Amino acid sequence: MTKPVLKWAGGKRQLLDEIYARFPESYDRYHEPMFGGGALFFDLEPGDGTINDTNPRLVNFYEKVRDSPEELIEQCRSFEHPENEPDPSREFSDSDRKAKDVEQYYYQQRALFNRRPYGDEYDELEEAALLLYLNRTCYNGLYRENRSGGFNVPIGRYSNPDWVRADEVRSASEAVQNTEILNRDFEYIIDRAEEGDLVYLDPPYEPMSATEYFTSYSKEGFGRKDQERMVEVAKELDENGVYVILSNSGVTYNMYDEVGFRVEVEGATRSINSDGTNRGEVNEIIATNVPPDDCQKAGQRGLAGF
Ligand SMILES: C[S@@+](CC[C@H](N)C(=O)[O-])C[C@H]1O[C@@H](n2cnc3c(N)ncnc32)[C@H](O)[C@@H]1O
Incomplete structure (x- = not known):
């Protein structure tokens, strides 16, 4: 179970x-x-x-859970400091620049997650980790896309969100080992x-x-x-x-x-x-x-x- x-x-x-x-x-x-x-x-x-x-991003996520659980956990851990300054060379909307650092970080992560639907190059492992990050930090854990396929859920209010979820990723990985993911x-x-x-x-x-x-x-x-x-x-x-x-x-x-x-x-x-x-x-x-x-x-x- x-x-x-x-x-x-x-x-x-x-x-x-x-x-x-x-x-x-x-x-x-x-x-x-x-x-x-x-x-x-x-x-x-x-x-x-x-x-x-x-x-497709959900399917990519479960493939990574099945095939590369430790790499996925590591990638999630690399998001450990949302209070850090976001990378100024990366894309996030102007309106969010005015908000607090933690919000800037969230919207930057969201922009990175949206590279695939907007035709930009992306890394599958990073995308999978970003999906878990957003799922645990976005408003109500919702998944919703706009007409272009961009994930558009705003930041949620959590005092101490946990998006690494190492135990859950490892158990889920066991559960899908012999499962075909389509x-x-x-x-x-x-x-x-x-x-x-x-x-x-x-x-x-x-x-x-x-x-x-x-x-x-x-x-x-x-x-x-x-x-x-x-x-x-x-x-x-x-x-x-x-x-x-x-x-x-x-x-x-x-x-x-x-x-x-x-x-x-x-x-x-x-x-x-x-x-x-x-x-x-x-x-x-x-x-x-x-x-x-x-x-x-x-x-x-x-x-x-x-
Ligand atoms: C109600 S949710 C499933 C919830 C799931 N039983 C659970 O416990 O979380 C329905 C799912 O169907 C997927 N979906 C929508 N249209 C589909 C289609 N044409 N073929 C396959 N899956 C589809 C959605 O992406 C969504 O993840």
């Missing part, structure tokens, strides 16, 4: 027990095509299988998952209403069409004999109900009419094709989890 290294919006630590309750008694390989912070993967430590995300659209899973494998899908949630705040993880976003593609993917996986568990926002209830998935509402704070007419108001669903009789009795958690 490992903790996620990154804070990630939509992280699933709160929902782990409910997800485990849908796990089949046994399965072959485990795949997580929309990985983010990978809360379920790290808790489960499945070993063999694939993890994937469309965010940077594709989630549809790759149709070709990769085989009969008897288990796939957990956790997309960016569709907003419950037009006014609800929604975190955009990337410049591409994830719209209604992507949600519809995901239903098709889930259906095809089901036809191929692959176990599928997915979490999503309540507005997608009917989409999975209609293709024969078992859909249940989780964390609902508002009541639902028995005829389902108010389903659009519920918070979150878990949908699965694993029949109730095939589910594990006590979930997959090791004894330490109880």
Whole structure:
């Protein structure tokens, strides 16, 4: 059981027990095509299988965690003194020059992290370390990009942020040693998952209403069409004999109900009419094709989890 290294919006630590309750008694390989912070993967430590995300900088980060954990930790340690003067030869915005040193340092780090989307030369190991640094020092640990793909979250308020996280990096590195890490659209899973494998899908949630705040993880976003593609993917996986568990926002209830998935509402704070007419108001669903009789009795958690 490992903790996620990154804070990630939509992280699933709160929902782990409910997800485990849908796990089949046994399965072959485990795949997580929309990985983010990978809360379920790290808790489960499945070993063999694939993890994937469309965010290239996130994927680079996990590759470095897997292949060069000590170098990554060293690079993070080199950021040890944010109160130091930033390097005047490097780019950061004029408005931030007026702010305190620690802020200048943060915005300089952010500018360095944004070299890739703006077409500048960058070093993959440094980029990975910068992602961890920003994740632990930015506002609320959010990850948000502007239309050009630039990470644009402002500095957060922490009295003593820790971005080295050596123990977490080492444990996460162990957990992904035999895992294939991919940077594709989630549809790759149709070709990769085989009969008897288990796939957990956790997309960016569709907003419950037009006014609800929604975190955009990337410049591409994830719209209604992507949600519809995901239903098709889930259906095809089901036809191929692959176990599928997915979490999503309540507005997608009917989409999975209609293709024969078992859909249940989780964390609902508002009541639902028995005829389902108010389903659009519920918070979150878990949908699965694993029949109730095939589910594990006590979930997959090791004894330490109880
Ligand atoms: C809700 S988050 C996953 C959170 C994760 N379960 C956790 O515990 O942290 C959704 C992830 O899907 C990724 N994503 C968005 N569009 C995608 C796509 N078309 N294919 C694969 N991943 C995508 C985002 O970059 C984001 O990291």
